[in-house]
Each structure stands twice: as structure tokens, then as C-alpha cells.
Amino acid sequence: MSPPRIGEPPLRTHFDVFGLKRAYDVDVPALEKQYRELSLQLHPDRVAQASARERLQALEGTTALNEAFKTLKDPVRRAFYLLKLHGIDLDREDAGAQKDMPLAFLEEVMDLRESLDTAMAKKDLGRARAMADDVEARKKAALTEAAESLRTLEAGEPGDGGQEQVRKASHALGRVRYFTRFLEQVDAFEEEIQA
Structure with a gap:
């Protein structure tokens, strides 16, 4: 803004x-x-x-x-909105925070996607749902991490001018975004299988 x-x-x-x-x-x-x-x-x-x-x-x-x-x-939308008020708009495809995600996490996401693709190719809904359960728990943990950073940021606690909290919140919400997309893909697969 x-x-x-x-x-x-x-x-x-x-x-x-x-x-x-x-x-x-x-x-x-x-x-x-x-x-x-x-x-x-x-x-x-x-x-x-x-x-x-x-x-x-x-x-x-x-x-x-x-x-x-x-x-x-909505707590997720609220978190993304607060981050946007601090200058990071993760809804933009060119958002710097998405490019700044840790390499280890991006590699992990690629592995998750490959595992999901394999489960989908085998029509293994049980495996896809088990992966989704794990990812759902990780999404909740990432949102909790983002919320803590945003609370600290909004409280104006002393530090580096809030840049570290903005970075932490943007990385956590970046994970929330990736996990949400993964879960949407599993839901679409489940609908396709049950159709």
C-alpha cells in the first residue's frame, strides 16, 4: 500500500x-x-x-x-492482508517473498508434488489423502508462525524496525499459500476419483 x-x-x-x-x-x-x-x-x-x-x-x-x-x-485472509499493509503482497505473482522462499522448502514442495503426481497416476486416493493430512497440519503450523510474527509486528516491539518479523511472516504465509494449492489439488483429485 x-x-x-x-x-x-x-x-x-x-x-x-x-x-x-x-x-x-x-x-x-x-x-x-x-x-x-x-x-x-x-x-x-x-x-x-x-x-x-x-x-x-x-x-x-x-x-x-x-x-x-x-x-x-478469515484468519488466513487477515494474515495476508496485514502483510500487504506492511508492503508485501503475496497475491502478486511477482511478489519478492515468493522468490525469496528458502531453497530447502522449494525442494521439499517439488518432492511433495512429485509424490502427489505419482499417487494420482496410480489413482491412489488413500496415499493422496494421507499426504493431505500431513500438509494440512503443516499449513496450520505455518499460519500459527505467521500469526505470531504479525502480532509482534503490530505490537511494535523493538528490534530491526520489523523487517525480521515481516520476513518471517512472509515466509510462513508463502508456505501457507503452497500448502493451500497442494490441498486444492488433492481435493480436485478426490472429486475426480469419486465422479
Whole structure:
């Protein structure tokens, strides 16, 4: 996220939409309650007889609210979003953090993919599911690691200006991204086998 230019209003984050402090941990039931309340206030039907500008503002407000809610209620999306607020956008294909992943991990991912390809070629769903169970546990561990780094980063604890925490979070979320893709491939294989 680039800083606003002089004279521009500061950019609003998804946290700002809900008046929340920027943090990894979010009270999801409270967020859901606030979302319902704000949805009623911002709903475009409330301004159906208003000017085109007011209707457009209501629509834009509702769109921003929906996007903020979808991001903040999900711990994985929230983690990726927080990292993006720190200048690392892992959704971009050219994201530096993805290129910066440790070589040992990338080799491990290649081995996992080859093992999955072999299981798929043999139509061995049991082997693929066993691999998926292991990868799911590793994905959860990587998300936990990312969350800890993001908590430390958002708390502003002293150190190297947060660069080490950003690096740790980006590597952990990079692993989450790879593991998610692996699990999606196993799910697609399972659907294909059961079809």
C-alpha cells in the first residue's frame, strides 16, 4: 500500500471500516454483529430515492464493508492482508517473498508434488489423502508462525524496525499459500476419483 500524496486523505484500511485497531487477532462474533449493523445503515435500498451520487456512495460503502468483512473474518485472509499493509503482497505473482522462499522448502514442495503426481497416476486416493493430512497440519503450523510474527509486528516491539518479523511472516504465509494449492489439488483429485 503506497502512502497517500500530500493533500490526499489517508487511505482507509479494512480495520478502519470497522473502527478496529490494526491487529491479527479479531473478535469475530463482535465483527459479525457490527457487520450486520453497518450493513443495515449502508444498504443501498435506504437511499433508493436519493441522488445518483448518494446511491453510488452507498453502493461503494457496501462494497467496501463486504470486502473488509470477508477479509477480517478469515484468519488466513487477515494474515495476508496485514502483510500487504506492511508492503508485501503475496497475491502478486511477482511478489519478492515468493522468490525469496528458502531453497530447502522449494525442494521439499517439488518432492511433495512429485509424490502427489505419482499417487494420482496410480489413482491412489488413500496415499493422496494421507499426504493431505500431513500438509494440512503443516499449513496450520505455518499460519500459527505467521500469526505470531504479525502480532509482534503490530505490537511494535523493538528490534530491526520489523523487517525480521515481516520476513518471517512472509515466509510462513508463502508456505501457507503452497500448502493451500497442494490441498486444492488433492481435493480436485478426490472429486475426480469419486465422479
